[in-house]
Amino acid sequence: MLGLLSATDPRWVQVALGDLDAVLLDHFHCELKAASSALALAARYPSDPRRVQALTELAREELTHVQQASEVLASRGLVPGPPGEDSYARELRRVARTAPSEHLLDRLLLGSVIEARSCERLLLLSQAVPDEALRRWYGALYASEARHHRVFAALAEDAAGAGRARERLGELCALEAEVLAGLPVLPRIH
DSSP states (O other), X not given: OOOOSSOOOTHHHHHHHHTHHHHHHHHHHHHHHHHHHHHHHHHHOTTOHHHHHHHHHHHHHHHHHHXXXXXXXXXXXXXXXXXXXXXXXXXXXXXXXXXXXHHHHHHHHHHHHHHHHHHHHHHHXXXXXXXXXXXXXXXXXXXXXXXXXXXXXXXXHHHHOHHHHHHHHHHHHHHHHHHHHTSOOOSSOO
């Protein structure tokens, strides 16, 4: 379903459980960045009302996740600071083409890939976290991220045609697998 070409390193679950607070703080920032990215795409490419609606709805849902993550952090006595560097996202953004005819497609597809990786890891957390409330929350977030992955992929197909979008998605998934393989296993969503 997700189109990812590699699975998260099996050690990641134990690393994440070993510093769940770091995962929760990273997750909070990931949700903020996801909402911001969706709104930035809607602002930069406002010509298609369906795309703007889909992206703003996605951003609205991501902001709900920000609120939920903030509540979880507060319940654990955690206070988020500025976000740390996201090497994963930075490396993926580097492969986005800049030509106007290709930039939108790449940004949408990278959104799809990032949501897919988040989805995979949230599922892993929903199966492994010892706290039942957190397991349920991660399970619900898993479903949302899967939907977001599909929204970005569908928008890419609308923007560039299904064949072109799927071909480029395969290329980006291969690059994502390389990026992931080159990063250390850390207690982060990605």
